[in-house]
Amino acid sequence: MKNPRAFDIFGNVILVKFDKTEKLGNKKKFAEKLLKKHKSVTTILEKTGKFKGRLRKQETRYLAGEKTKEVLHKENGCVFRLNIDKTYFSPRLSSERKEISQKVKKGDKVLVMFAGVGPYSIEIAKNSKAQKVYSNEINREANKYGKLNAELNKVKDKIVFLDGDIKKIVTKLKQKFDVIVMPRPQLKETFLKEAFQLSKKGTRIFYYDFCKDDEINSVVEKIKSEAKKYKKKIKILRTKKAGEIAPYKFRIRIDFKVL
8 A cells, every 4th residue: 555645643543644546445454554553553544535614623533442523632741632524723823722732821812713622822821920811712513622621720810712604703892912924724704804903002913824835925925914904013933834735735834013
């Protein structure tokens, strides 16, 4: 068989991406080998579909071990429970989440958009001295897990959950934030309008996007153009590749400050 394109370990679950031409029998044999090799893993699943839309749901197929889609994942001193088909979570962003939480200063009010099951929100609440973390997510299933994870990590008093569409929530929020984290899904819309509405002088924004290597400057120019449109002056602090998501295509992070 061809070697699998990639696999990710989510605590007790391994998710494998195979070549489209691979036979099911070979996939199951490979899954059994993974179970024997990784003693802490109880379930092997196959990734059969891409993440879709703002809810970022994907499709997986059971291959071996315990028949479940429930995950218990640990990273950076935190624990996360989730359903791998109904909610988005990437273990590859562990170092990103750690880095962002280290950039949060004492007393900061933080907003995390597209918060999913709460990894950024919870790690910031637990591993920084933020005053309060506001966690926004549109996926109802993810919100349930986010609240459960806040309890599991004993930070529910430091997090305010804003369930629903940020476009509707932004008009009701009276807050302006010191830090805004935007780990966006792959969408055409930037949601920078909402970020600028919730920012003030000195707000630091961590904006994620997806592009090819030669398109990074165009993403920066897009941010500058949106800032100008909404009458905000900004300073680009850093541009960082935050992981390859496909051949020659990257997740990038643009750090900038509102002046």
